[in-house]
Amino acid sequence: MTIALPMPELRMIPIDRIEVLNPRERNQKKFDAIVDNIGNIGLKKPVTVTPRPGNDGAERYMLVCGEGRLKALLRLGESRIPALVVNVSDEDAFVMGLAENIARRRHQPLELLRGISLLREKGYGAKEIGLKTNLHEAYVRQILELTDKxxxxxxxxxxxxxxxxxxxxxxxxxxxxxxxxxxxxxxxxxxxxxxxxxxxxxxxxxxxxxxxxxxxxxxxxxKKVDVTSSSLVRAYKREVERQRLMIRRSSVVQQRLLFVLGALGKMYADENFLNILRLERLDSLPKYLGERILRSGGSL
CATH class of the missing domain: 1.10.150 (DNA polymerase; domain 1)
Structure with missing residues (x-):
């Protein structure tokens, strides 16, 4: 399903005529920063709304995108807001708002995940969700698999x-x-x-x-965990096995380092090799490594 949008019209709209259908919870500290920013430099991007007939006969609007901007201007005491007015269905308005929130660079992780799930509930497949949110289809499928679990x-x-x-x-x-x-x-x-x-x-x-x-x-x-003698023994065995594995790995690393140190010692004992390094300005070594090589018979 694709949304063919007509050319939007920019208007100044009374804020009290705009309805937010799916309000989101916000981080108060970040929202305060948005309010300060808009208060200092103004609104850089208008909100997006779609018109609906009001009960009083006057036109009302349903917010499509820009809840944070709307609430920021409301806190700043503004009564009107610049808005792009598009004529779309309730379904398309929902998808547009959701897709914009998901595509934002600084979205919240769970917001993205719930947004993908909501789009699927609306009947969109992984391929369509990927196209609307600029995410790879395979990634969307994997996200949905984790979401289902x-x-x-x-x-x-x-x-x-x-x-x-x-x-x-x-x-x-x-x-x-x-x-x-x-x-x-x-x-x-x-x-x-x-x-x-x-x-x-x-x-x-x-x-x-x-x-x-x-x-x-x-x-x-x-989760309530019953501590028994057998569970303690299992925990002890797991920790012992973890320590053994760590010791084995450190032993392998030590052997490799000793091999490298021995090889470096032999190479640095070769004057011709040292001359090549000096010409290329590659003859400096960390102090500790240099001392180890000198002790093993090499020269710097």
Whole structure:
């Protein structure tokens, strides 16, 4: 379904004649900044409305886009607002407003996710949603898959760029099985999809999801956990295994570093090699590494 828009008309409209059908909650600090900005430099972009007949015979308007701008001018004591007037149906007005909110550069993560879900409820497929919101069709399908499973924690992590969506789907497929979750994260690490801080973030996220639930609703209560001798033993074994794995990895890294250090020592003992490095101005080394090479017989 596509929306063929007529040419909009710019008008100055009484604010009290505009109706907001789907008001959104706003971060008060950010909204205050918007109000200050508009108060200092004025409104840079008009709101968008569509006309509707009023009960009193006078024309009223339904807000399509620009709730924040509308409320900012209202707080500033303005009674009229510049608006682009378009003649569209209720359905098209809803989709236009939703698509603009999703396409905004600084949208809230859950706002994007709920917007995609609402568009699907309106009968739009993944391809159409992608076209309207400038998102890839495959990405929309994956988002909807996570949404259907109620995976809010994973969805927000994906939208904030903290976690690749492929890893979120992998964690989702593991369910609540602790061993399967650990295996999923480990496989992602070994495949190269997770590295460094992303790996640690994925582990913490998987643990929070398992312990606090999939939703990030602030009213979510912690799951009651019965502490028994067997659960303590399992927790102890998991921690011991984690420590063993860390020791094995550090041992491998140490062996590789010693190999590199030995190789550097032999190369720096070769005067011809040193001359080449000096010509290319590549003969400087960190102080600690240089001292280790000197002790192993090399020269600088």
């Amino acid at each position: 109620g995976e809010e924690r994973l969805l927000v992590a994906v939208e904030r760029g903290k976690l690749p969506i492929s890893i979120a789907l992998l964690i989702m497929s593991a369910g609540d099985d602790d061993k399967a979750l650990q295996l999923a994260v480990q496989e992602a690490y070994e495949s190269g999809e997770l590295r460094g801080h992303q790996l640690m973030y994925a582990k913490r996220l998987a643990e929070r999801r398992q312990f606090l639930g999939r939703s990030i609703n602030k009213t979510t209560t912690r």
